[in-house]
Amino acid sequence: MADNASAPTRRIVIIGCSDGIGLGTARKLLDDGWQVVGISRSRGPLEHAAYHHEVLDVGLPGYRAKLAEIVAKRGPFDTCLYCAGIGASCDLGDLGPDLQVFQVNLMAAVETAAELLPRMVRERRGHFAVLSSQADELVVPEHPSYAASKAAMSAYFEALALAARPAGVRVTNIRFGFVDTKMAKAPVRPFLRSTDWAVKIVVRALAGKAIRVTRPRRLVPLVKLLRWLTAWRIRW
Ligand SMILES: NC(=O)c1ccc[n+]([C@@H]2O[C@H](COP(=O)([O-])OP(=O)(O)OC[C@H]3O[C@@H](n4cnc5c(N)ncnc54)[C@H](OP(=O)(O)O)[C@@H]3O)[C@@H](O)[C@H]2O)c1
Structure with missing residues (x-):
């Protein structure tokens, strides 16, 4: 993906850029000559002339307004990668953490699209990618909000992709299994990558x-097998 000398520099905003897949992607794109703006609650280890970091919690009220300021100052961006994600164990005595999971994994992703996609559509170019999960097909009693937030994320962004395609804007839903980051804490992680x-x-x-x-x-x-087993549990 290295840009050739005559190609314009690509500009990407990566939300969830201090760690894991977002951080790794930022490093690779910087190596390839992109300009990168990263957003997350902590600064992260990245230092590069073509990198700028904004400390921001996408789970707090006012996220979209602050993102608009960042876009006005550092944009426009031809590409956005939404990586921010969290999980929470089921606690029937306190479902508060589930609200936060939906806010970070889903609502802030929609807010990000609401801020960035209209300009891409007006200019008839751009790419908005989100990191969802193969868990979007599952019902998971141990972590109900994670899989449910990813189910909504996948359905919403794949629908947006179909809607935006005639306008020349690409939307991509990337669905990973287990990737070896701090997010993947499960005791059993089949086909870990x-x-x-x-x-x-x-x-x-x-x-x-x-x-x-x-x-x-x-x-x-x-x-598919897990989905079938859960459907059987729900039915019986
Ligand atoms: N790892 C896996 O097995 C796996 C599998 C499938 C899908 N995914 C998805 O891939 C995405 C990236 O996961 P990862 O494995 O790279 O996780 P990670 O290493 O935990 O990184 C998550 C990133 O999101 C940021 N973030 C979390 N909450 C935030 C908030 N409220 N505001 C701003 N930034 C926030 C974190 O930065 P700060 O903490 O500094 O804010 C961090 O940079 C997630 O959406 C995850 O659901 C991961």
Whole structure:
């Protein structure tokens, strides 16, 4: 994906850029000559002449207004990658953390699209990519909000992708299995992949036109089996 000398510099905003897949993707794109603006609650380790970081919590009220200020100051962006994500264990005595999961994983992603997509559509170019999960197909009693937020995220952004395609704007939903970051804390992590592996998939997706990217493919039958088992539990 290296830009050639005559190509304009690509500008991306990565939300969730201090760690994990977002951080790895930022490093790779900077190596490839992109200008990157990162947003997350902590500054992260990235230092680069073409990198600027904004400390911002997407889960707090006023996120969209602050994002608009960042876009006015540092944009416009031809590409956005929404990586911010959290999970919460089920606690029937306190569902507050679930609200935060929906805010960070879903509502702030929609707010980000609301801020960035109209300009892309007006200019008839741009790419908005989100990191969802293969868990979007599951009902998970141990972490109900994570899978549910990803289900809504996948359905919403794949619908936006179809709606935006005639306007020349690409929207991509990237659905990973287990990637070895601090997010993947489950005791059993079948077909676990490295962050570098995930970054390669993201960078390839940013260069392509696919609406849905599901990796690793080997996890797909296991997800289908889990979905079938849960459907059986719900029914009986
Ligand atoms: N790892 C996996 O197995 C896996 C599998 C499927 C999908 N995914 C998805 O991939 C995305 C990235 O996950 P990851 O594994 O790279 O996780 P990670 O290492 O935990 O990184 C998450 C990033 O999101 C940022 N973030 C979290 N809450 C935020 C908030 N309120 N405001 C701003 N930034 C926030 C974090 O930065 P700060 O803490 O500094 O704010 C961090 O930079 C997530 O959406 C996740 O659901 C991951």
